[in-house]
Amino acid sequence: MKTEKPLTYVVLLCFSVVGFMYLANIDEQDDIHIFMKSWEEKSSSNGNFRFSSSHEPVSDFKEKCSPISNIMYVKTHKTGSTTIQSILYRYGFSRNLSFVFRRQNKKNGHIRYTAVTKDSPRKMFLPVLGNGNCSFAGYNISAVHVVHNRPVMETFMNPGAKYITIIRNPASQLISAFLFFHLYRGIKGNSTEEKLFKFMNGTKWRRGHYGRNSQLVDLGLSKSNFDNDTKIKERIQQLSEQMDLVLISDYFEESLVLLKQELCWSFEDLAFTVQNNRSRQKPPISPSLLEKMRKFNKADFLLYEHFNRTLWDKIAKQGHAFWEDLRKFKQVQEEVRLRCPNSTSVQKLKHANESSTFCDQYAGGLTLFKTLFKRQIRKC
Numbered sequence: 001m002k003t004e005k006p007l008t009y010v011v012l013l014c015f016s017v018v019g020f021m022y023l024a025n026i027d028e029q030d031d032i033h034i035f036m037k038s039w040e041e042k043s044s045s046n047g048n049f050r051f052s053s054s055h056e057p058v059s060d061f062k063e064k065c066s067p068i069s070n071i072m073y074v075k076t077h078k079t080g081s082t083t084i085q086s087i088l089y090r091y092g093f094s095r096n097l098s099f100v101f102r103r104q105n106k107k108n109g110h111i112r113y114t115a116v117t118k119d120s121p122r123k124m125f126l127p128v129l130g131n132g133n134c135s136f137a138g139y140n141i142s143a144v145h146v147v148h149n150r151p152v153m154e155t156f157m158n159p160g161a162k163y164i165t166i167i168r169n170p171a172s173q174l175i176s177a178f179l180f181f182h183l184y185r186g187i188k189g190n191s192t193e194e195k196l197f198k199f200m201n202g203t204k205w206r207r208g209h210y211g212r213n214s215q216l217v218d219l220g221l222s223k224s225n226f227d228n229d230t231k232i233k234e235r236i237q238q239l240s241e242q243m244d245l246v247l248i249s250d251y252f253e254e255s256l257v258l259l260k261q262e263l264c265w266s267f268e269d270l271a272f273t274v275q276n277n278r279s280r281q282k283p284p285i286s287p288s289l290l291e292k293m294r295k296f297n298k299a300d301f302l303l304y305e306h307f308n309r310t311l312w313d314k315i316a317k318q319g320h321a322f323w324e325d326l327r328k329f330k331q332v333q334e335e336v337r338l339r340c341p342n343s344t345s346v347q348k349l350k351h352a353n354e355s356s357t358f359c360d361q362y363a364g365g366l367t368l369f370k371t372l373f374k375r376q377i378r379k380c
């Protein structure tokens with residue numbers, strides 16, 4: 001008799017814990033179902049909203065290809081990369097695709113500078129979607145910050161994945177990083193320009209990843225090679241062999257027309273609202289500041305010059321059809337802009353749900369991330 005009471009308590013406790021976990025899970029699943037339902041109601045069959053200016057492309061690639069769902073996107077820093085990420089999240093969400101997310105990083109799933117090798121413990125990541133055993137290979141999309149390493153990422157991605165990234169004019173990218181990551185902290189000066197000069201003349205940049213040549217660092221150049229022109233050029237050459245497309249942020253819509261062709265997507269799939277826009281006025285770049293930045297960020301400038309050239313070579317080869325496609329894409333974009341005038345602020349929405357509007361979903365990089373993360377998380 002004496003043992004019965006504690007046993008009853010233990011049994012009751014177990015039931016309560018299991019019941020609580022079940023309800024918590026139902027709650028999460030409900031959120032996702034409600035969101036999916038509202039998404040479907042507001043969407044056309046491919047998961048996008050209907051545009052009044054929906055157009056077929058002029059270029060004839062559509063007939064020769066089928067849409068690509070396997071994409072390794074290397075998210076670089078301060079390059080407009082979040083805007084591209086939100087496009088990929090929206091596409092993957094509506095098609096139930098699996099994403100590479102770092103399990104421990106619940107805020108955004110980024111891997112960042114953690115070295116990932118073929119032997120890294122896969123439990124660091126969320127498994128691919130599915131009901132059976134946890135699998136850590138055969139992902140459809142990776143869109144988080146990670147240092148580019150194609151042979152390693154090939155062991156994660158579905159075979160045949162397209163490799164893409166985005167880069168930006170290294171002068172404006174450096175200023176964006178300088179302000180966003182507060183690299184000016186502790187540097188005295190009356191203007192951003194003065195502080196930037198001091199930053200570039202000092203050694204503070206050595207302590208982090210964001211201050212110098214950060215685009216090529218994201219794309220796999222070691223800091224120890226910043227002054228080694230041969231290594232820099234070798235890396236750029238490797239990237240041209242390994243990347244299917246390098247987007248240029250300064251020609252965002254032009255780049256997206258090329259991406260549309262690479263992925264065989266529709267204009268609507270690629271419609272976007274600008275993410276992470278800095279509201280502060282952008283400081284001017286004087287000729288002397290630019291000259292200093294060119295020396296300081298030499299590797300990134302070489303990278304930019306190379307891929308800017310190849311982007312325009314690709315465009316030149318297409319002739320009239322490209323410009324007609326661009327005009328049509330701009331019409332779709334105009335519609336998004338009119339319908340979502342304040343779209344950059346909606347990313348503050350905590351979680352995509354039934355009240356998510358057209359604009360929430362178009363801007364919903366972070367919002368959609370949370371939904372995608374919840375959808376993929378399970379114990380392994």
Ligand SMILES: Nc1ncnc2c1ncn2[C@@H]1O[C@H](COP(=O)(O)OS(=O)(=O)O)[C@@H](OP(=O)(O)O)[C@H]1O
Binds near residue numbers: 278
């Ligand atoms: N479509 C488009 N075209 C041009 N520029 C764009 C676009 N989308 C985002 N941005 C600008 O990119 C900067 C933010 O970059 P990221 O999203 O890569 O930043 S982060 O590394 O993820 O924090 C940020 O730059 P700054 O405003 O100069 O800081 C954004 O304004």
